[in-house]
Amino acid sequence: VDTMLEARLQSQQRSSQNGRETSLWSSGFGMKLEAVTPFLGKYRPFVGRCCQTCTPKSWESLFHRSIMDLGFCNVIQVKEENTRFRGWLVRRLCYFLWSLEQHIPPCQDAPQKVVESTGVQNVIPGRAPGGAGEGQVPSHVKREVQRILGHIQAPPRPFLLRLVSWALLRILNCLFLNVQLHKGQMKMVHKAAQAGSPLVLLSTHKSLLDGILLPFVLLSQGLGVLRVAWDPRTCSPILRALLKKLGGLFLPPEANLSLDSSEGVLARAVVHAASAPLGLWTGALAVLWSLRGWGCSRRACVRVHLAQPFSLHEYTVNARSCWGSRQTLEQLLQPIVLGQCTVIPDTEKVQEWTPVTRPLLALKEEDQLLVRRLSCHVLNACVASSAVMSTAIMATLLLFKHQKLLGEFSWLTEETLLRGFDVGFSGQLQCLVQHTLSLLRPHVALLRVQQGDLLVVLRPGPGLAHLARLSSEVLPAFLSEAVGACAVWGLLVGRVLPEGPWELQGIELLSQNQLYHQILLLLHLLPQDLLLLQPCQSSYCYCQEVLDRLIQCGLLVAEETPGSRPACDTGRRRLSAKLLWKPSGDFTDSDSDDFEEAEGRYFRLSQQSRCPDFFLFLCRLLSPLLKAFAQAATFLHRGQLPDTESGYAEQLLRFLEATAQEEGFFECVDPNLAISAVWTFRDLGVLQQMPSPAGPMLHLSPTFASRDNQEKLERFIRQFICA
Numbered sequence: 015v016d017t018m019l020e021a022r023l024q025s026q027q028r029s030s031q032n033g034r035e036t037s038l039w040s041s042g043f044g045m046k047l048e049a050v051t052p053f054l055g056k057y058r059p060f061v062g063r064c065c066q067t068c069t070p071k072s073w074e075s076l077f078h079r080s081i082m083d084l085g086f087c088n089v090i091q092v093k094e095e096n097t098r099f100r101g102w103l104v105r106r107l108c109y110f111l112w113s114l115e116q117h118i119p120p121c122q123d124a125p126q127k128v129v130e131s132t133g134v135q136n137v138i139p140g141r142a143p144g145g146a147g148e149g150q151v152p153s154h155v156k157r158e159v160q161r162i163l164g165h166i167q168a169p170p171r172p173f174l175l176r177l178v179s180w181a182l183l184r185i186l187n188c189l190f191l192n193v194q195l196h197k198g199q200m201k202m203v204h205k206a207a208q209a210g211s212p213l214v215l216l217s218t219h220k221s222l223l224d225g226i227l228l229p230f231v232l233l234s235q236g237l238g239v240l241r242v243a244w245d246p247r248t249c250s251p252i253l254r255a256l257l258k259k260l261g262g263l264f265l266p267p268e269a270n271l272s273l274d275s276s277e278g279v280l281a282r283a284v285v286h287a288a289s290a291p292l293g294l295w296t297g298a299l300a301v302l303w304s305l306r307g308w309g310c311s312r313r314a315c316v317r318v319h320l321a322q323p324f325s326l327h328e329y330t331v332n333a334r335s336c337w338g339s340r341q342t343l344e345q346l347l348q349p350i351v352l353g354q355c356t357v358i359p360d361t362e363k364v365q366e367w368t369p370v371t372r373p374l375l376a377l378k379e380e381d382q383l384l385v386r387r388l389s390c391h392v393l394n395a396c397v398a399s400s401a402v403m404s405t406a407i408m409a410t411l412l413l414f415k416h417q418k419l420l421g422e423f424s425w426l427t428e429e430t431l432l433r434g435f436d437v438g439f440s441g442q443l444q445c446l447v448q449h450t451l452s453l454l455r456p457h458v459a460l461l462r463v464q465q466g467d468l469l470v471v472l473r474p475g476p477g478l479a480h481l482a483r484l485s486s487e488v489l490p491a492f493l494s495e496a497v498g499a500c501a502v503w504g505l506l507v508g509r510v511l512p513e514g515p516w517e518l519q520g521i522e523l524l525s526q527n528q529l530y531h532q533i534l535l536l537l538h539l540l541p542q543d544l545l546l547l548q549p550c551q552s553s554y555c556y557c558q559e560v561l562d563r564l565i566q567c568g569l570l571v572a573e574e575t576p577g578s579r580p581a582c583d584t585g586r587r588r589l590s591a592k593l594l595w596k597p598s599g600d601f602t603d604s605d606s607d608d609f610e611e612a613e614g615r616y617f618r619l620s621q622q623s624r625c626p627d628f629f630l631f632l633c634r635l636l637s638p639l640l641k642a643f644a645q646a647a648t649f650l651h652r653g654q655l656p657d658t659e660s661g662y663a664e665q666l667l668r669f670l671e672a673t674a675q676e677e678g679f680f681e682c683v684d685p686n687l688a689i690s691a692v693w694t695f696r697d698l699g700v701l702q703q704m705p706s707p708a709g710p711m712l713h714l715s716p717t718f719a720s721r722d723n724q725e726k727l728e729r730f731i732r733q734f735i736c737a
Contacts, residue, residue: 048443062321062399067550072324081198088192113180118172171259199320206323218396321395344699365542387549401438404450409484435491482681498560499632500734501532526615570617633736642682646691647728656711
C-alpha cells in the first residue's frame with residue numbers, strides 16, 4: 015500500500031491549478047487491497063446515548079445490553095419468511111401479504127379523552143358560565159371539540175394504510191438497494207414503547223424523503239401509525255381528507271390566532287391535548303423527483319439512525335436542578351473585544367436561537383427555558399447518532415490539500431471511529447475512494463497520468479462551498495480538538511511568527527490558565543448550534559475536556575517548570591487540608607484554589623513528526639465559520655443599515671461571494687454561515703434589533719459605529735484563524 019501511495023515527482027510539479035493543491039493516488043493493479051470496516055476491533059461504536067446527568071434512569075434502563083452484538087436489518091427486504099404463508103404464489107405476492115399483516119392499532123375514543131384533558135377542562139367554564147355542574151360537560155362544547163378534532167385528524171383507515179404501505183414498499187425497493195436499521199436501536203425503542211407512555215419522535219431531516227421513509231419504517235417495525243403534522247395551506251380539501259385517513263394532522267385556523275384572542279382558546283387547548291410531528295408533502299415531491307431519474311442512475315443505500323429514548327418526565331424533574339447563573343454574549347465578550355477588561359465572568363452564555371412560535375410563547379418563562387434546553391439535548395443526540403459518510407471524509411481531505419488519498423482516507427476513517435462516531439460505509443479501500451470521487455465528480459476533475467495514476471483536481475468556484483458543507487459533517491467528531499487547536503493558535507500568533515518552523519513554536523510554554531482563558535473566549539464566540547453543548551455541562555468542564563483531548567491526541571505534552579513540584583508528586587500534599595473531590599460541574603468560589611494550582615502547570619507543542627499536519631488540519635476545520643465571521647466584521651462599514659435580518663444576511667452573502675472571487679476562498683460562501691454571523695453579531699451587541707412599522711429592523715450599534723472598534727472585533731476573530 016505504501017508503494018501504491020507514493021506520489022511521483024513529475025506529477026507533484028503539476029499538482030497545483032488556480033492556487034488549489036491536488037491529490038494523487040495510484041491505481042495499484044495487481045496489489046493487495048486494504049479493506050475499510052465500520053468498526054475498530056470487534057464492535058461498532060454505539061452512538062446517541064441520552065444524558066446521564068439529566069436522565070440517569072433512562073440511561074440505565076432503556077439501554078440494550080447486547081446492542082454491540084446486534085447488526086442491521088434491511089426493512090424493505092420482504093421475503094416469504096416474513097409472512098405466515100409458504101409456497102410458490104406467496105413468493106410472488108409476499109409484498110402484498112406482508113402489508114396485510116401489519117399491525118394497525120385500533121382507534122380509541124379521542125374526543126372523550128380530549129374533553130377530559132386538563133387544558134380543555136380549564137377552558138370550559140369560560141365558554142359555559144353557570145351552566146353544567148362539576149364533572150358535566152355541556153353538549154355544545156362536546157360538539158365544538160368534535161368539530162375541531164375533525165379538522166385536525168380522522169380515524170386511520172386500516173385497509174388504506176396497508177395499501178399505501180404496500181405501494182411504498184414497491185417504490186422504496188425501486189429507489190434504494192436497502193434501507194438499513196440497527197436492530198439494537200430498534201429494540202431500545204420497543205422497550206420504551208412497552209412502558210405505556212406515548213412516543214414522541216423528532217427528526218433532523220437529513221433528507222427530503224424523511225417524511226415518507228420514517229413513517230413506513232416505524233409502521234413496518236410494529237410501532238403503529240405515526241401521526242404526521244401537515245401544513246393545511248399546501249393541500250386541497252380532497253387531498254387533506256385522504257391524508258387524515260393515513261394519519262395526517264392539520265391545525266385548525268383558530269389555533270394560529272394571537273394568544274390574546276378569545277376565539278382560539280378552545281382550539282389551542284384541543285391541539286395541545288390531541289397532537290405530535292413531521293412533514294410529508296416535501297417527501298412526496300422527493301419521491302417523484304427520485305423516480306424521475308430511476309433507471310438512469312445507480313440505486314443508493316439508506317440508513318435510519320435512532321438515538322436512545324429517554325423519559326420526558328424524568329428530564330423535566332432533573333433538568334431544573336442544573337440551572338445556574340447566565341449572561342448574554344454582549345456582557346461576556348464585548349468588554350474583552352474592546353480591550354476594556356481581560357477577565358471572563360464565571361457564568362454561562364445565554365444564546366437561544368430556538369424558533370419563537372406561539373405555542374412556545376404561551377408557556378411560562380421557566381418552561382420556555384426547559385423546552386430550549388431539551389432541544390439542545392435532542393440535537394446533541396441526533397448529531398452524535400448520525401453516521402459520517404464517505405463523501406464527507408473525501409471532501410475534507412480534498413479541501414485540506416491531502417496528497418495521498420488512499421492512505422489519508424483510511425486514516426481519517428479510523429480517527430473518526432476512535433472518537434466514538436459511526437461511519438456509513440465499508441468495503442475495499444480503492445473501490446470506496448473511486449466510488450466517492452464519482453459522487454463528487456461535478457466538483458472535481460479526474461485526470462489520468464502515466465502508469466495508471468489518477469490526478470484529482472478541485473474545480474475552482476462555488477463548488478468548493480458544497481465540499482465545505484459536506485466536510486462539516488466531520489467537524490462534530492473533531493470539534494473539541496479543533497477548538498483547542500484554534501485556541502493554541504491564538505496564543506502562539508502573538509509570540510512567534512506564523513510562518514516560523516514548528517520547532518520554534520514548540521519552544522513556547524503555554525500555561526493551563528492561559529489555555530483555559532483562550533478556549534473560553536472561543537467557546538463564547540462560536541454559535542451554540544455548532545457546539546451543541548449539553549446544557550447541564552458547564553463551560554469550564556468543557557475547557558478541561560478540550561485540554562484532555564489535546565493531550566490524548568499527542569499535540570500537547572506536559573512541561574514541568576524549574577523548581578516546581580512535579581504534578582505526579584502527591585506524597586507531600588496535605589490530604590486532610592481540604593476535600594480532594596467535588597461534584598461534576600460544581601464550579602463555585604471554593605474552586606479558585608484549584609485554578610490557582612493550575613498556574614504552575616505548563617504545556618508545550620509536541621515535536622512528533624505528524625503533529626504539524628494534524629494541528630493545521632484541526633485548525634482548518636473551523637476556518638470557514640471563523641472566516642465568515644471575520645468577513646462580517648469587515649462588512650460592517652459597507653453594509654446598508656437599517657435592514658431586516660434576512661435582508662442584511664443577503665447583503666453579507668453577496669459580499670462573501672465577491673470576496674471569494676477575489677481571494678479564491680469559497681468555503682465560507684454559505685447562506686447558513688451568513689445567517690449565523692448576523693445572529694452572533696446581534697447577540698454580541700454589534701447589531702441592534704429595533705421595532706419599526708415594517709417589522710424588526712437591524713441597526714449598527716453606536717459602540718461599533720467607529721472603525722477603530724470594528725477593527726478590534728475583526729482582530730479578535732482573526733486571532734483564531736490559522737494562516
